[in-house]
Structures are given as structure tokens and as C-alpha cells.
Amino acid sequence: xxxxxxxxxASNKDGVTEVKxxxxxxxxxxxxxxxxxxxxxxxxxxxxxxxxxxxxVLGAEFGTAVSKNPYLAFRFKGGAKGDKVTVSWKDNxxxxxxxxxxxx
Amino acid sequence: xxxxxxxxxxxxxxxxxxxTFAFDNYKGIGRPATPAEIKAWDIDVRPDxxxxxxxxxxxxxxxxLFEEKCASCHGTFGESNEVFTPLIGGTTKDDIKTGRVKGLxxxxxxxRTTFTKxxxxxxxxxxxxxxxxxxxxxxxxxxxxxxxxxxxLNLAEIVPADFTLSDKNIAEVQKxxxxxxxxxxxxxxxxxxxxxxxGIGNGGIPDVKNVACxxxxxxxxKIGSTLPDYARNAHGNLAEQTRSVGxxxxxxxxxxxxxxxxxxxxxxxxxELAQKSGCMACHGVNNKIxxxxxxEIQARYKDQPDAETRLVxxxxxxxxxxxxxxxxxxxxxxxxxxLTTLVKWILSGAK
Numbered sequence: 369x370x371x372x373x374x375x376x377x378a379s380n381k382d383g384v385t386e387v388k389x390x391x392x393x394x395x396x397x398x399x400x401x402x403x404x405x406x407x408x409x410x411x412x413x414x415x416x417x418x419x420x421x422x423x424x425v426l427g428a429e430f431g432t433a434v435s436k437n438p439y440l441a442f443r444f445k446g447g448a449k450g451d452k453v454t455v456s457w458k459d460n461x462x463x464x465x466x467x468x469x470x471x472x
Numbered sequence: 473x474x475x476x477x478x479x480x481x482x483x484x485x486x487x488x489x490x491x492t493f494a495f496d497n498y499k500g501i502g503r504p505a506t507p508a509e510i511k512a513w514d515i516d517v518r519p520d521x522x523x524x525x526x527x528x529x530x531x532x533x534x535x536x537l538f539e540e541k542c543a544s545c546h547g548t549f550g551e552s553n554e555v556f557t558p559l560i561g562g563t564t565k566d567d568i569k570t571g572r573v574k575g576l577x578x579x580x581x582x583x584r585t586t587f588t589k590x591x592x593x594x595x596x597x598x599x600x601x602x603x604x605x606x607x608x609x610x611x612x613x614x615x616x617x618x619x620x621x622x623x624x625l626n627l628a629e630i631v632p633a634d635f636t637l638s639d640k641n642i643a644e645v646q647k648x649x650x651x652x653x654x655x656x657x658x659x660x661x662x663x664x665x666x667x668x669x670x671g672i673g674n675g676g677i678p679d680v681k682n683v684a685c686x687x688x689x690x691x692x693x694k695i696g697s698t699l700p701d702y703a704r705n706a707h708g709n710l711a712e713q714t715r716s717v718g719x720x721x722x723x724x725x726x727x728x729x730x731x732x733x734x735x736x737x738x739x740x741x742x743x744e745l746a747q748k749s750g751c752m753a754c755h756g757v758n759n760k761i762x763x764x765x766x767x768e769i770q771a772r773y774k775d776q777p778d779a780e781t782r783l784v785x786x787x788x789x790x791x792x793x794x795x796x797x798x799x800x801x802x803x804x805x806x807x808x809x810x811l812t813t814l815v816k817w818i819l820s821g822a823k
Contacts, residue, residue, distance in 0.1 A: 375627070377548050379539075390549040436582065437561065439551055 376469035378453040385447035385471055387418065389440045389455050397432040413438070416457040420447050430457070447471050515610075517598040521643060524594065528638030529619025531626045537616055538623050541605045544799045545762070550627050553583070554798055555762050557720050560627045562588040563650035568630060571653040583714055587628045591655035593646045597621055607750040607801055742817035749806055751814065757822050764795045766822035773819060783815045784808070 372392035379386055391413070398410025410432065418426035425444040447453070449471055456466035505513075517523045539548065546552050550559035562581045567573045573588045575581035581588060590596055601617045603609050612620070622637035630648050631637070637645065646652065658667065660678040665671030707713075710722025746752055754762035773779035788811055790802035803811070 375549050377539075388548045390551055437551075439547070439549070 374455055374465065374467040376453060376455055376467055378447070378469050378471040380447055380449060380471050384443050384445055385420070385451075385453070386443045387441065387453055387455075389418075391438045391440065391457065393437060393457075393459065395432070395434055395436045395438065399432075411459060411461060413457045413459045416440070416455070418442070419454045419456075420444060421452055515598075515602060517594045517601070519592040519594050521594055521639070524597065524639050524642065525614035526639050527614035527618050528636055528640075529615050529617070529622055530636040531619075531622045531631070531633050534619035534621070534623025534626075537612075537620050541612075542620065544801060545606065550586075550624060553714065557583060557714075558585040559624060560587055561585045563628055563630075565629070567650035568648050571649070571651070573651045573654060576651070576654070583720075587624075587630075587650060589651060589654070591649065591651050591653070593621070593642060593649055596624070597642075605801070606753050607803075608805075740817075740823065742813055743822075745810060746814055746817070749803070749810065749814065754800070762798060763800055766818045768795075769818055770821055779819060780812070780815055783819070784811050787811050787815060 374392065375390040377388045393413055394411050395413065396408050396411040398407065400408045402408050412432050412434065413430040416426070416428045416430055417424060426442050428440075430438070451471045452468050453471060454466060454468040456464060458464045515523070517525075538546075538550075542550075545555040546559055547554075551561060552558065562575050562583070562585050563573055564575075567575075573581075576584065576588060586596070597617060600620060601610070601612060601614070604612065618637045618639075622631065622635055625631045625637065625645060626633055626635060628650070630650070631645065657672045658674045660674060660676055662673030663671075663676075664673040666673065666675045669675075704725040709724060709726040711724040711726070713722060714720055715722050746755075756765045758767050759765045760768065769783075773783065776782075787800075788802065788804055788806075788808075790800050792799035
């Protein structure tokens with residue numbers, strides 16, 4: 369699953385950049401059992417960071433309460449057309465994924 | 473409807489020489505439809521792509537259009553569950569290969585989406601062209617529909633980001649639809665002979681069997697027990713939940729069900745204007761649909777003397793945040809006089 373890229377859209381309006389991210393992740397809580405009764409091991413995003421160029425604009429700690437394939441939207445001041453927005457996450461298995469998009 | 477339109481078309485083809493043929497039974501009433509009228513009305517797109525207009529559109533253009541016209545209700549990625557069930561999601565690369573969405577039968581899906589269910593791409597095209605955007609249906613040009621569809625296909629990871637969808641390659645895309653083998657036609661609702669005799673239906677055998685009882689009939693069925701009123705809401709208001717069985721949104725169990733809508737026939741001129749202008753797609757008179765009900769608006773603004781001018785400006789420019797996160801689209805295409813009439817009508821109780 370970690371191979372699936374995030375979908376990121378960033379748009380600037382009146383000096384405020386709105387970023388929308390759709391993350392592709394299983395987000396298993398570790399509380400669910402499969403058909404044979406064995407517990408499905410927990411697998412979820414623990415940390416997420418969003419950067420505007422090299423400046424960190426959002427840092428978040430995720431947990432098991434976050435849904436599968438989470439959707440995230442946030443705004444920050446500054447940012448101009450063509451600037452880079454980078455979002456990266458790390459999950460409890462140590463896997464990471466980083467994707468970027470240009471501000472439109 | 474499609475069968476009906478076919479017969480009309482056939483009549484139109486013979487219409488030139490036998491113009492009175494179809495109307496022999498109704499002498500002096502009406503006239504045959506002109507070819508232009510039939511063309512404007514006959515917009516359906518069929519699974520064999522009959523009726524598909526020529527045109528093309530790419531993913532980038534589709535993204536612009538989607539942001540502008542669709543995202544306010546469907547979400548930027550077609551993921552939103554707030555107004556309608558999501559458009560995109562729940563399909564895998566494997567589904568695209570097999571043509572059956574596995575999540576539908578395995579129960580893995582938290583919720584069904586348009587692309588987990590729809591078997592034919594033509595249906596999506598037809599629907600967007602016919603019914604979207606909700607406030608201004610049939611306003612999209614064929615190229616726009618192609619572009620929006622290309623963007624949705626890209627979101628569903630069926631086509632790459634540099635894809636251009638056109639009437640030439642839409643048949644190729646059909647072969648990639650995740651649930652393309654998911655439709656069964658072995659039901660009485662489908663017309664024609666059974667599939668093994670070359671038709672698409674089952675020969676008209678009904679799905680249910682309801683034989684009229686003529687003797688020794690059972691007495692009328694009585695409901696033995698019902699959930700008491702105080703327990704109806706035991707699991708919260710079902711209308712506000714997403715359910716995996718039955719209708720996606722359940723019945724309103726909160727106990728304050730809105731009063732029934734007045735019949736559409738007995739409408740005032742302002743009500744007709746509201747219907748014509750697309751207001752009623754999102755606003756009810758007494759209850760919230762997507763946006764607030766007109767009586768809720770009236771209750772909130774009734775003591776504010778400047779409400780009329782403020783609301784006219786707001787309806788015109790669109791807005792978001794006062795009644796929740798779902799935005800109202802701008803309505804600058806309506807004349808100011810109409811806007812004022814509508815706002816006055818709403819503030820006077822929408823009767």
C-alpha cells in the first residue's frame with residue numbers, strides 16, 4: 369500500500385495557501401480480527417509533516433483513530449504560485465512516503 | 473425511455489413522406505416533432521456508445537472544471553461523503569484486471585462508491601451530461617464532460633495523469649472499468665429474450681412471485697410488534713449515519729421529523745421561480761436538504777432589518793460557513809430582480 373502515491377492539491381488565494389491531501393494507507397487499528405480469529409496487526413501512520421519549500425508548515429501525530437485512506441486539509445499563510453508543497457508520512461512499520469505538488 | 477425514443481426516431485425518419493401517419497388517431501391535435509427538437513431531447517448515451525457526442529478532454533482540464541463545478545459537493549478527490557456518497561475509492565489494480573470489484577463481495581469496503589458499482593462508462597458520461605452540476609444541469613459541453621470524466625478516471629487510477637479521453641478511445645477505457653462484469657441482466661425488469669437466446673433479459677419472468685389468492689387465503693397480515701418510540705433512536709439518528717445495509721442514509725429517528733412538503737402543484741409564483749432557478753435542489757421549505765430549509769433561514773434572519781440586502785448579495789456570490797462546511801455555489805447568472813423576489817419570499821415565510 370505504501371507504494372500508492374498521495375494525491376495533493378495546493379491552491380493559493382489572497383496570500384493563503386489551501387492544501388488538500390488524500391493519503392492512501394490501510395490504517396489498521398490492531399483491534400480487528402480476521403476470518404480465522406487472528407488479530408490483524410496494527411499498521412497506521414504515526415507522523416506526518418508538510419513543508420512549504422523547506423519550511424515546515426504542519427506537523428501532526430496520527431493514531432489508530434484516523435480512518436483508512438485519510439483526507440487532510442489545511443491552510444497556511446505565504447506560498448506563491450509554483451512553490452513546492454511536500455507531504456511525508458511515517459507509519460509504525462517504519463515505512464515512509466513523500467509526495468509533492470506545486471501550488472496552483 | 474430509450475425504446476420510446478427509438479420509436480420516435482423511426483417515426484421521424486418516415487416523417488417527411490408520411491407526416492400525418494403518427495397523428496391519424498389525433499386529428500387536429502399537435503404536430504410532429506421537428507428533427508431539431510428530437511435532437512435536443514435525445515441525448516442518451518448507451519453502453520454501445522450510440523448517442524455519444526464527438527469530443528475530447530484531458531485530465532488537467534478536467535481538474536480545473538472539477539474544482540470549479542463539482543468539488544464543492546463531491547470533494548476535490550471525489551472522496552466527499554458529506555452530500556452524496558463518494559464517487560471514487562474502493563477499487564484496486566486487481567479489480568481493473570478482473571472486472572469485478574472484490575470489495576463488494578468480500579465486505580471489505582467501508583462504503584460503496586460510484587466507481588465500485590458502475591459497470592459501463594457510458595452511464596457515467598450520460599449522467600454527468602444530463603444531470604450535473606446539480607444547480608445547472610445540461611450546462612456542460614461534450615468536451616467538458618469528457619474532461620471531467622477523464623479526471624475522475626485518473627482519480628480512480630484507471631488512466632494516467634496525461635490521458636486525453638475522447639469518443640475514439642472511450643471504448644478502450646470501458647475495458648478497464650473496475651466493475652465492468654458486475655452487472656447482471658437476468659431479471660424481469662430487463663426487456664427481451666433470455667441471454668441464451670440472444671437477448672439481454674430473462675424473457676420477462678418477474679423477480680418476485682405474487683399470485684393473487686382466490687380461496688383459503690391467509691387473513692390480512694398484522695404487524696406483531698414494533699420498536700417502541702423511545703427505542704427508535706437507540707443507535708443515534710439513522711439519517712445522519714452511513715449504513716452498509718439498505719439505503720445509505722437511514723430514516724430520521726430523531727423524533728423531530730420535518731413536516732411534509734406542500735404539494736408542488738399548488739405553488740406560488742415565487743415557489744415556481746425557486747424551482748426554476750434550482751434553489752429547491754438543495755433547499756427544502758421546512759427542512760434541510762443540502763443547505764438549510766427556508767424556514768430555518770427565515771428564523772435566523774427575521775429580526776435583522778438589513779437581512780434582505782445581505783442575503784441578496786450572499787445568494788448572488790455564494791457562501792460557506794454560516795450553515796456548515798458545504799458551500800453554496802454562486803448564482804450570478806440570475807437577474808437581480810429574481811434574487812430580490814426570492815429573498816423577500818424566503819424572509820416572508822416561503823409560502
